[in-house]
Amino acid sequence: MLDIQQLRTGLDDVVQQLAKRGFAFPADAFNALEAERKKIQTQTEELQAQRNAASKKIGQAKAKGEDVTAIMNEVAHLGDALKQAEAHLDQVKNDLQKMLLEIPNLPHASVPEGKDETHNVQMRTWGEPRRFDFDIKDHVSIGEGLGLLDFETAAKLSGARFSLMKGGLARLHRALAQFMLDTHTQEHGYQETYVPYLVSRDSLLGTGQLPKFEQDLFAVNAGGADSTGAPEYHLIPTAEVPITNMVRDEIVPLNALPLKYVSHTPCFRSEAGSYGRDTRGLIRQHQFDKVELVHIVHPDRSYEALEQLVGHAEKILQKLGLPYRVMTLCTGDMGFSAAKTYDIEVWLPGQNAYREISSCSNCEAFQARRMQARFRSENGKPALLHTLNGSGLAVGRTLVAVLENYQNADGSVTVPEVLRHYMNGLDQLRNSEQNANKI
């Protein structure tokens, strides 16, 4: 959420900045609402002040045992007018709030201007894509070839865009998550957290998924789909939601900053509207695992923290020996809550392309304002925090990258050195009688 003060005092600038990210701010509607708000609020508060003063007088008079009918008459007519004014004010404020909640964050000055992902700017690359002297397969063929990846059965269980992994592949998936968690907690100073996978609407409002992106979420009702009323819970689309909301309505002591949390969770996305893209394989699923990094920081430190955050995510790819590049997203490609975003894209030989595996964003005070997440600042006053989040990394896509980059001519896959410890020393996934064995 943007600062309404900023809209009142510098609307033109805000409109211009939002235009850069392709958002048309309804300035006229805002100005009209704001003018009305001002009028009604003044009027309402005037009436309230009258009432309060009269009530006080009544109280004082009664205490002295005086007759109060005169004052009572004086105040009697206020009731209806006040009620009406209050209702009107509520409505106008609600409309304003609704408008405010649907406005995306302003891009940071350093963000390149552009319409879509073709205007993202490459910052750096790491590693050399490996040369293969055999015909390479994509991860689907590799996984199915091993007898360890089974989309058909997953479809039977749930439908499209779900996956079933078995044996060494399921274990490799787990190993990746463990490895990421261990690295971030032991080397990067994050506190491991276990969080709810079902969250309230308030939490989703806080991080910006609601009210605008309800279509992308899965909703859950206790007692089944035909239960009446609004959904009680939503499945988390990312651990960013529960982790960041830990500080909602809190005032964090200055000396507790920065807070750095990591959590491994499943993520659930309906991805409405993206059908037809990445229909094959593990790239785009309704359910996937992710290790999420969140920083809650002092506003002066958030861009410093963003660089660290990206570095921590990169470290995982480096240790796994997976080539990648880091992109700064342009204004038109950034997410709703972000002021600046770096994407990390890993090299996928099966697609002969770099594909997003991590997205690291500084949301500045955008989420904090929605959440009323504050810290007690140097002058003793509460001030809004800055929040950042980033994948460190998307586990499913990392698995894809490992399969494709570490594939061998005979269809086997070499287990990266750093993961063997988590695989009981196993150094290769290969097909076997056992793997091929039915369900």
Added chain:
RNA sequence: GGAGAGAUGGCCGAGUGGUCGAAGGCGCUCCCCUGCUAAGGGAGUAUAGGCACAAAAAGCUUAUCGAGGGUUCGAAUCCCUCUCUCUCCGCCA
């Protein structure tokens, strides 16, 4: 799921219709005193808005005692609904 108790400021805790944004304590900040320390004395110490102003300060004003609604001239206090916490019972991984 059943029965009961509760939710007040950074924390503890008083307050059952009026001058209460809220006693008292703790903590914190500043000052005084004390040759260090400890003890003592004094003052201050919620948040978010609005108005006005070029802006800040001061000022005026509104809201907030878990949330929402209601009764009333007036609600922390009375009524209703909800949420959460705790205790006991049941069930359950």
